[in-house]
Amino acid sequence: MEEKEEARHQAEETALANPEKEQRKNDRGKTEVVIEIKHLKKSFGSKDVLKDINLTVHRGENVVVLGRSGQGKSVTIQCIVGMLTPDEGTLKVFNEDVSALNEQELKDLRIKIGFLFQSGALYDSMTVRENLEFPLTRVLKIKDQADIDKRVEEVLDSVGLTDSADKMPADLSGGMRKRAGLARTLIIKPEIMLYDEPTTGLDPITSREISELILNMQKKYKTTSIIITHDMECARITADRVVIMNDGEYIEEGTFDSLQNSKNKTVKSFFKDIS
Numbered sequence: 001m002e003e004k005e006e007a008r009h010q011a012e013e014t015a016l017a018n019p020e021k022e023q024r025k026n027d028r029g030k031t032e033v034v035i036e037i038k039h040l041k042k043s044f045g046s047k048d049v050l051k052d053i054n055l056t057v058h059r060g061e062n063v064v065v066l067g068r069s070g071q072g073k074s075v076t077i078q079c080i081v082g083m084l085t086p087d088e089g090t091l092k093v094f095n096e097d098v099s100a101l102n103e104q105e106l107k108d109l110r111i112k113i114g115f116l117f118q119s120g121a122l123y124d125s126m127t128v129r130e131n132l133e134f135p136l137t138r139v140l141k142i143k144d145q146a147d148i149d150k151r152v153e154e155v156l157d158s159v160g161l162t163d164s165a166d167k168m169p170a171d172l173s174g175g176m177r178k179r180a181g182l183a184r185t186l187i188i189k190p191e192i193m194l195y196d197e198p199t200t201g202l203d204p205i206t207s208r209e210i211s212e213l214i215l216n217m218q219k220k221y222k223t224t225s226i227i228i229t230h231d232m233e234c235a236r237i238t239a240d241r242v243v244i245m246n247d248g249e250y251i252e253e254g255t256f257d258s259l260q261n262s263k264n265k266t267v268k269s270f271f272k273d274i275s
């Protein structure tokens, strides 16, 4: 294993390892608030990136955040996981104020949150199967090989990669790599999934497949998701609710269909190419 990858493994273990903290049981149905953001502000120097962000996400929902480049979508995500501290406002995840959490509490929170970044974040020196085994053995500390095999087979089946288990990431297409990255994130069954531009760089057909997969994963794993995208087709397929972000604020929200009839000029501009 390469040095860089080893360093990443170690960072990941430190950030995530806490086998005793099992996932919170969903016993309050869809109305439970999982993420609550109120009047969030964040500036970098003189640049006000987040000016007044307000968002409530309920358990099991897929919320899509649509916004042009550089609007602060990624900054919002980094605030949610405590990688950035907001200047003002409150941000609660599972009813806990993220900026008040200590290091250990942040680690406990992050084990419940899965990220799917644009790159897919696979380890290039490992096969797909080894990539999937890694979080099970190193993060969840599972030792029973039969249990590991069962979990790997299940998640491979979910993302349609059963026949590619022994391939190297370099031998996969862009769409397959994205599927494998998703499998690697889902295998520890996070309660919240954060997707940062999940379809960027993929052709329209593969993008559609990934969007449908995101929807299927929501149904199968009952995960709460925030999906950041510019891809209107992805938004249409995956969203229970769409939030439009512009100039540091969420300016309008609703179902994909309801927003198509918005009178707001900025909202309209997102939908202008949709027939």
Ligand SMILES: Nc1ncnc2c1ncn2[C@@H]1O[C@H](COP(=O)(O)OP(=O)(O)OP(=O)(O)O)[C@@H](O)[C@H]1O
Pocket: 044, 049, 067, 068, 069, 070, 071, 072, 073, 074, 075, 076
């Ligand atoms: N750590 C940081 N320090 C300084 N400026 C930052 C930092 N993180 C983000 N920014 C700035 O904040 C703005 C918003 O960035 P962000 O990455 O959240 O945009 P985005 O909406 O996700 O855009 P994109 O769709 O292009 O990824 C950008 O101008 C960026 O340069």
